[in-house]
Amino acid sequence: MSAQDNDREMADVNETATVDFSRQKQRLRLLPGSTETAASFAFDQEDHTLGNALRYMIMKNPDVEFCGYSIPHPSEATMNLRIQTWDGVSALEVLRKGLNDLADLCDVVEDTFTVSRDKFNAANSEQMSS
Amino acid sequence: MPSWAPLSKEELAKARAPLSEEQLQQRRMVRINAETVTDTSATDIPGHWGPGQDDSWNLERFRKSLQITFHQNKPLDATFSLIGVDASIANAFRRILIAEVPTLSIEEVFMLDNTSIIQDEVLAHRMGLIPLIGGHEGLRWLRRFEKAPPKDDFAAQAKYDPDDVEDNAKTPNDHNTIVLELDVTCRWANEKEDGRDGRKLAKEGSTDPTEKYINSNVYAKQLVFKPQGEQVSMFAGENAIRTANPDILIAKLRPGQRIKLSCHCIKGIGADHAKFSPVATASYRLLPHIDITQPILGADAKKFAKCFPKGVIGLEHDAESGQEKAVVIDPMKDTVSRECLRHDEFKDKVKLGRIRDHFIFSVESTGQFNSDELFLDSIRLLKAKAEKFKRHLTELEEGR
Numbered sequence: 154m155s156a157q158d159n160d161r162e163m164a165d166v167n168e169t170a171t172v173d174f175s176r177q178k179q180r181l182r183l184l185p186g187s188t189e190t191a192a193s194f195a196f197d198q199e200d201h202t203l204g205n206a207l208r209y210m211i212m213k214n215p216d217v218e219f220c221g222y223s224i225p226h227p228s229e230a231t232m233n234l235r236i237q238t239w240d241g242v243s244a245l246e247v248l249r250k251g252l253n254d255l256a257d258l259c260d261v262v263e264d265t266f267t268v269s270r271d272k273f274n275a276a277n278s279e280q281m282s283s
Numbered sequence: 284m285p286s287w288a289p290l291s292k293e294e295l296a297k298a299r300a301p302l303s304e305e306q307l308q309q310r311r312m313v314r315i316n317a318e319t320v321t322d323t324s325a326t327d328i329p330g331h332w333g334p335g336q337d338d339s340w341n342l343e344r345f346r347k348s349l350q351i352t353f354h355q356n357k358p359l360d361a362t363f364s365l366i367g368v369d370a371s372i373a374n375a376f377r378r379i380l381i382a383e384v385p386t387l388s389i390e391e392v393f394m395l396d397n398t399s400i401i402q403d404e405v406l407a408h409r410m411g412l413i414p415l416i417g418g419h420e421g422l423r424w425l426r427r428f429e430k431a432p433p434k435d436d437f438a439a440q441a442k443y444d445p446d447d448v449e450d451n452a453k454t455p456n457d458h459n460t461i462v463l464e465l466d467v468t469c470r471w472a473n474e475k476e477d478g479r480d481g482r483k484l485a486k487e488g489s490t491d492p493t494e495k496y497i498n499s500n501v502y503a504k505q506l507v508f509k510p511q512g513e514q515v516s517m518f519a520g521e522n523a524i525r526t527a528n529p530d531i532l533i534a535k536l537r538p539g540q541r542i543k544l545s546c547h548c549i550k551g552i553g554a555d556h557a558k559f560s561p562v563a564t565a566s567y568r569l570l571p572h573i574d575i576t577q578p579i580l581g582a583d584a585k586k587f588a589k590c591f592p593k594g595v596i597g598l599e600h601d602a603e604s605g606q607e608k609a610v611v612i613d614p615m616k617d618t619v620s621r622e623c624l625r626h627d628e629f630k631d632k633v634k635l636g637r638i639r640d641h642f643i644f645s646v647e648s649t650g651q652f653n654s655d656e657l658f659l660d661s662i663r664l665l666k667a668k669a670e671k672f673k674r675h676l677t678e679l680e681e682g683r
Binding site: 201212245253256270 | 327330342349350352356369378379447655662668669671679
């Protein structure tokens with residue numbers, strides 16, 4: 154992940170500044186030889202962090218026959234993701250669903266984490282005062 | 284019957300039925316045996332258990348099954364259990380915590396005078412590793428400074444596109460650079476200023492440098508924050524940038540030696556340099572599981588308890604045999620040493636394992652942000668990653 158990219162991502166997270174996404178470089182490529190139902194994607198500047206998490210979310214989709222990722226060379230910051238689907242389901246749509254599910258998952262984890270932390274903090278401050 | 288024989292009605296019904304509650308619990312276990320570890324892969328993938336078991340992604344089901352319980356929540360050390368997620372997700376959070384949450388660190392050190400015995404480059408490296416703290420609002424307000432790569436780094440030069448960098452980020456300014464200064468000179472202690480004569484003390488045989496000299500030790504607290512422009516209001520009062528630990532020893536000096544330097548601190552990520560990592564450690568382990576399959580009684584129970592760390596196994600009065608019986612009290616304290624499997628009397632009475640989706644996270648912040656906030660940042664960053672590639676996917680489909 155490049156520094157510039159991360160800055161925009163953090164700005165996205167903190168909502169402190171409006172971010173101009175049109176200036177962002179395209180970091181997703183469709184690799185040659187891909188068909189509608191069997192496609193390989195190259196994610197620029199990504200690694201196991203997104204690769205494995207996204208692979209899991211896509212494998213959770215029953216329309217998917219195969220999903221796997223690889224990092225072809227350790228000194229190139231690229232992650233390849235292969236998706237093969239059943240019965241003419243579009244690989245691009247499967248990838249979109251995977252990304253959507255991952256974002257939804259993060260929302261749920263964030264909510265649950267905040268609730269349980271606040272509960273813990275409240276319980277412990279009571280203990281301290283009593 | 285050959286394996287390819289058609290299934291009977293009962294077998295067919297069994298293959299089409301969803302997993303029972305017991306089976307669902309069983310597949311959460313990673314088995315730990317005397318010499319091997321088995322069942323290491325997650326099997327909650329659609330199709331793995333036949334058509335009867337629905338393992339497809341379901342947000343509501345996930346929301347219900349996800350549990351987070353805190354064990355400790357201190358600014359520098361948070362421990363909590365994350366239950367109900369896959370290892371790939373938990374690992375993504377851990378990796379983001381270590382390498383992708385941005386923090387402020389010293390990046391450039393301008394040596395104005397260094398006559399100490401510690402070399403410029405070694406001193407600069409030491410300075411970089413000092414953890415800094417300051418007002419959280421200001422730290423989040425601070426933008427990134429994009430330094431052009433060095434001219435002789437051809438790989439970085441080839442990738443660098445000046446048009447890709449916002450103009451404001453190309454030069455150091457009050458929005459992206461914090462200035463710290465250090466000016467320390469060591470000298471003999473004298474009667475007039477310090478109330479003691481260092482030279483006289485030395486003649487009398489004193490060997491204590493702090494007694495004989497002034498500023499013989501240079502500490503991190505001697506770094507002075509020089510707010511620039513808008514930073515005056517953003518980092519006012521207790522929000523000032525300072526070192527997390529005031530007593531970090533930077534260098535040792537002797538009379539006549541001096542260190543005068545000016546530092547530029549910028550925001551960066553752990554993937555670029557470990558000094559930018561916001562955590563000292565961020566790690567998880569799986570909750571150990573001890574399954575006593577047959578009662579362990581009397582003297583054996585005591586011996587069994589000794590196979591585990593204190594507090595894992597307790598003794599309980601067993602009404603049936605009238606003896607003491609070993610019971611599991613707190614598996615969290617277990618280290619999974621497998622000692623109990625070395626004894627023949629316990630070998631067949633206990634099953635060890637770990638729970639595949641119960642992650643005991645431990646996040647230790649270096650001080651710049653609180654540990655729980657850092658974990659929240661890692662969740663948001665993973666989400667931002669997914670959102671970013673959703674945009675890229677739309678662009679890809681539109682043929683850009």
